[in-house]
Amino acid sequence: METSKAENMTVRQIKQQAPQFAQTFGVPSFWLTDWLLYVIDKPSSFSITDESYQLTASEFERFNIGVAQMQQGMPLAYLTGRQEFWSLDFKVNAHTLIPRPDTEVLVEQTLSWIKANKSEFENSDQNKRLLDLGTGSGCIAISLAYELTNNKCYKQYSWQIVAVDLSSKALEVARHNAVANKINNIEFVQSSWYEQLSDDDNKFDVIVSNPPYIDETDKHLTSLQAEPISALTAPNQGLADIEHIVQQAPQYLQVRGLLAIEHGHDQGQSVHQLFIDNGFDKVQTVQDFGGNDRVTLGQLL
Incomplete structure (x- = not known):
């Protein structure tokens, strides 16, 4: 030009x-x-x-x-250093994935579940706890924290959020985004998934994650070469990290608590079965704005 x-x-x-x-x-x-x-x-x-x-x-x-x-x-987002997500503004750089509109389905479904399952929390005076695994830019944790703090539908409960990422550089960005969006109820932890978390009685009411789920041999990776490959791909046809998250979730999740995971468009059936095999009930797979399987969620039995 x-x-x-x-x-x-x-x-x-x-x-x-x-x-x-x-x-x-x-x-x-x-x-x-x-x-x-x-x-x-x-x-x-x-x-x-x-x-x-x-x-x-x-x-x-x-x-x-x-x-x-x-x-x-x-990508444009790396040139400008910012990306809008859930009507909030997020700093992004080469250490974080660029938030996609389809990931808003994960936020939306999580909030809908919390609203529909108020009775699960009514008998407890304790703060509610939410875990975001692989937080990256922090867009999921921060968007959820924003709604849970500011939306009157959820303000009767006090939510504590833990956001985990293996990358210290990504956590720097996530912390910046939390401050920029005036969110102060998130604890950021450097960890490989659950590794640095305690599986004591203080378990989580909700666990969410948008983990790497692209097959390492996927031909479309060439168009994503600017983004951190470790946040995109996983072994076992893209399912390895999802398997780990689902299999370990019962150690960290309250009974009747929610697990919600974003995944690839062709992984819905496999992830649905993973949930069933690991003790989850009311499992459903939700489609994204393009009509593709994108988020699977279920309650721990």
């Missing part, structure tokens, strides 16, 4: 070129327009109301550098 007359390049011209560029390089068209707005530091309405705006030489140079990085596989 370069031109010899950078000083004459307008917002309108870039918008006109964006669809062709996006098609050529296999990226969403909005990446170009969103990156443009980020570079010139303008709101989304600006691209409609001020199409005649001419980029300065430095703005155009920065825009083109970003476009070149997109051509090489850099």
Whole structure:
């Protein structure tokens, strides 16, 4: 998208070129327009109301550098350093996965279960506890904490949340995001899944996770090369980490507590059976916004 007359390049011209560029390089068209707005530091309405705006030489140079990085596989979220999730703003970098809209299904289903199962908590005065395994940017734990703290449907209970990740760099990002979103009831723990957690009587009422679930030989990994591979893939056709989480969950989960896991579109049946084989009841698999199996959840018997 370069031109010899950078000083004459307008917002309108870039918008006109964006669809062709996006098609050529296999990226969403909005990446170009969103990156443009980020570079010139303008709101989304600006691209409609001020199409005649001419980029300065430095703005155009920065825009083109970003476009070149997109051509090489850099996602927009890593260029801007941020991604929206559950209407909250999250910092992201190369140490964290980029939050996807489909993961909001995991948050939504967890909140729906908590709301529908209030009777499970009514006989206890203790704080309720929730565990997020493999928290990454913290988007799941923080979104749940935000709702459980601010939504009147859940405010009759006090929730304590533990968010676990093996990567210290990811935990730095997650802690930043918690502060930025004014969340203060999350304890961040560096751990390989349950390893650093105690399996004493102070168990969790809810365990959620979006673990690595892509097969290590999946051909689509080439399009995800900018993101941390350890947060994407798992052995045993992508099921190894899910198996570990489900098999160990009964040691850390209250009886009648919820386990909810995000997984691949072709893993619903296998994960459903894993839940059944490890003592879970009322197991259901929920589809994402594209109609694909995405989240399986169940209660511990």
